[in-house]
Structure formats: structure tokens, C-alpha cells
Amino acid sequence: MSRSSATAVTAESRRLLKQLISRSRRTSGVQFPPAFLRDDDGFDPPLSRILRGGQGGDVRLKLYLTMTLLAARQPHEIRNIPARTWAQVLGLPEPEVNGARRIGDALDFLAGMTLVRVAGGQGRPRDVLLRSPSGNGRTYSWRDGRYISMPLGFWANEWIYRLTGSSVALLLVLRDMRSNRQPTDPPWLTTDQKRRYGLSEATWTRATKELTDNGLLSVRRRPQGKDFDHRRLRNTYWVHTERLDDAASPPATPPQE
Template structure:
């Protein structure tokens, strides 16, 4: 038997949060993950708009698959965009460590299979590790290509704080869905819950739950704004405008907008009522 006298004591294992944060750093991304807007909405705006693959994940209550998808998109940061992970890391990243090891690994495998069936990823094996390759965010089965950033290739940006500040564990599926939709819109946006189904395939009840949770976490603020309406008796309508704040606040395009926001303070939170 060896004498351990004089040797340094064993170190404590890294926590789940530290492991996830280490993989975020390993991705070498600076602030955000770019995801094509086709994932949340396709066909452009107006009558041609139709829901993207996000809608099916939400309808199927597939929080695990959605988190697996955005985690894979974060890690796959350069060509060939592949993600090679041991199943145990997937378990930690998807917050499944309260399950038995066999059950947790099964849930990871099934979630990745559903993403594969939806033509959002392809998979292979490299020894004990699964290898995930992203496909085009629209779910059309095309290979993934680098986002051009041009007008015909629009994208939203999911901040890395989603993982480094533990929001991937704290936010439920409705909140994550509405976060992605809010990131897809303008800095201050108007999307009544009743219209979420038409534009994004998300039910009004799910949208309201998502809005409420984001507000409760201090990530969303809202206010009523008066807008001109030539057909109204007083020439005005009131719209319930929202914007992301805190870890997911979108930067203003012009410096003067920030000055206005600083002068007004945070937008007051108001009940979830459709603007009238």
C-alpha cells in the first residue's frame, strides 16, 4: 500500500455549472449564438409568414430537444460544425442529472433522434461519443452553411448568458420559446399573445405563460404605447409594447435611444392584455 503522506489532497469535482461554462468557453464564441430566423418563422413577414420548426417542438412539449438543439448550435462554431460529446455531458447540459444514468442517457438519445427526424441535425458515433452535425435551421434537410448576415439570410442572436447565467436550467419551454421569438423581433415589439399562433405557431396560453415567466425573472418589460389610427374615434390606438431587458436586452441601434431609456427608466410592467 502506498503512503499518501505528503501528497496533495484530492480536488473537488467541477460543478454542473462550471462544466457547462467550460464548454461555452471552448466554443470560442464571444457573446451570442446566431440562429437563422427560419427556425422560428419562415416565408418572410405578412401573409407569407409561417411557423418554423420551433412550433412543433413547443406543441410536443419537447423542452429537452429544444435545449439540445440550441446547445449544439452553440458548440458547433466552425466548419464542419460538428459537436462531439460524451453522453454524460449532454445529461448535465440538459439538466437530466436527477434521473438514473441509464434513464438520462436514454432521454438524451431520444431527444437527439427527434431532432434528427425533424431534419434539424444528423448524427454519427466516434467511439463512446455522439457526433452531432447541424442541418439548415428551416428543417428542410439542407446541409448547414455559415450564416452570411445579408438581408436574405436573417438571423437572431441568443446570448451566451443563456448558459453562463443558468437560464437553460431556469426557463421553462414557454419562456424559452417566447425568448427566441422576442430575439427575432425588433428591440421594442408588439406581439399580442393571440397573434402568436398565427405568426409563430405558438398558442396564446403558451405565449402568455412565457411572457409572464420572462417578466417574473426580470427579463421582459412592457408598456402601453399610443399609435395613430385614422379609423379610431380619437385617432389613436393603444398597443402593449414589450422589450427584453437584463441578460437578453437587445442593444439600441442608435445611441440616442439609450439616452431616452436612461431618462425614462425601465419600462413599467403591465398586465398581459391585448392592446385596444
């Protein structure tokens, strides 16, 4: 979709987003288990499945991340937020009608993936209960040994309006890749390692450019292999998480999803 910062993000969108952040009472990022991002058994993980479908994927991913931001405490439930309000929070055009419909479609999709349980409707707001981010339908929990977090600045500094869904997904992937590495030893991926995230080459290429253009990513070409081995040049990736602590400036030309 067109970047909402150019078309539909309003002062009301920003006010409601800040209200949700305050209502969540979070002081740090939102945590996700590795199983949300990657699958080592050859299946597509929830993150990549949410993203598929062009404009719909953008809405689904940002809605799911923002619902997870809000439902920070037991029982991880959200009540009485109308679809039009979610549409305003995400900066969707025509929030009263088309925007609300897109939110409804996104909720149905996420429920079909067993990431949420949805109840109600027919003239009243639908209640949402978060389920496991791994998509197995179990009780919500992000605790799985280690975890990957989306910094609070993603919402507080309005990066959610600046970035496309593809770039948001890759940002989470890069957070997973970075782990405990240092800038002097940035991570790189083999083809098989890359596949476990389930993102297409087109998504990877497009999102890499967008994150780089926004100062969130540095990509370098470095040789891999020991001194006497055949050495291949591979891309290394270093995500600048600290950049999310700065306000997201509006793009000169909004990118297309």
C-alpha cells in the first residue's frame, strides 16, 4: 500500500497510537519467540505467512504487532476497540468503511492462523485474545529460551508509519540474526539459513533497500572462509537498532508495498 504517512496518517492517528502505548504500560520492547520468525523444519513461519498478500499483509502484520504491544498482561486480551479505531491507529484510508473492513479481514486471517481468537461482531467491537506467536494455538507466551524484541521506539517514534510491512518483517529477522554479535563481526546467512525465515528474494531485496535508505541497516560484502579455502563474498547485515530511538522523518517519495 502507499505509505500512510503521505495519505491517511492524521493527528488523530498519532493521538490514538500514543494512547495505546500509554495504555499498554510498557517501558521496553515487545518480545517474540524465535518460532514466530523462523522454522528450521522447512515450513514457513508465522511472520512470512502474515506478510503474504500485498497490501493485506502490511495491515495484518502491523495490526498483529500493535495488538501484541497493547495486550501486554494476562489474560492478553483486547476488548471494545472498534475496527475503525484500529484503522485510524494504523493510518488506513477511509477508516470508517474501507479501513474498518480491512481490519476485519486482517483479524479473520490472524484467527485462521490461530494467532488470535476473535469473538463478537455484528455491530459491536470484536474482542481479541492473543494465542501463541508460534501459531500452534496454545496459550499466549513469548518465553522460549531466547526471544527477539521490537523496540518500543518502533511505535513511539512512528516508524510503524514510515516502514512498509516487508521492511518491518526484515527488521525483526535482522534482530534475530544480530543476537549477541558485535558491529565488527556482523552476521551473514547461507542460502539454507535464509530460507528458514520464509521471505522471498524480492521481499528481501526491496526491504533491504528501504531499511538502508532509512539508516536502519548497513550491508557489506565480505569474504568468508579460511585462508587456504576458496573464499566467497557474502553480504553481511548490521541493523542499527538505536536508530529507532529517533523520530522517523517523513519520506520524500513514499515507497510502495
